[in-house]
Amino acid sequence: MNNEVMKIPQATAKRLPLYYRFLKNLHSAGKQRVSSAELSEAVKVDSATIRRDFSYFGALGKKGYGYNVNYLLSFFRKTLDQDELTKVALIGVGNLGVAFLKYNFLKNNNTKIEVAFDVDEAKIKENISDVTIYHMDNLEKIIKENDIQVAILTVPANVAQTITDRLVESSIKGILNFTPARLSVPPSVRIHHIDLAVELQSLVYFLKHYPNVEEEE
């Protein structure tokens, strides 16, 4: 990622892809400018937060004018490295893994699952959405050959750490972990955990206990 992102607070950085997606839609619809109130309504982030976020990008909205859509778009494209395709490896071609292979990430951002891995011979012979599925024995070799820096983990939890260690050894820089396992990685590797069961449970809990309260920032 671009160095500029490093200076932006992490909470702001996490909202960048959301802003980017919406601004792209505005741009395609031929809109030249957008107000923080319009943005707020569309992305469901309060307008004070949007103004603060945008001030980090040097985008200062003008009263009565709003923000220039082209300026913001080119900033986001550069900051999110959208000019460069990020190649991703998927590890574990089970139900969830297959869904990711079939999902077109390129539709919304410049990332693409380039290769996939499994240990099940029956799956290795397959080819889903033009993505070749390799045996785990070839993990290090294929990752190196394809210059892959990001991996998605959709394997059973009990094998997740061993695979993570191999990915770290192969110089992977980021891991999106969909297993319930809490993984250890060195500080040079970024890991994001998405446990779908926990997210769903948390949603149900909030519905029950905070039915009308907006989540705090």
Ligand code: ATP
């Ligand atoms: P999912 O959890 O994605 O819905 P599932 O229930 O079909 O998948 P799991 O048992 O969770 O199956 O396994 C997910 C995938 O991970 C399977 O395709 C399985 O063959 C694969 N897998 C299991 N062990 C390993 C391993 N050590 N390395 C790579 N892949 C593995």
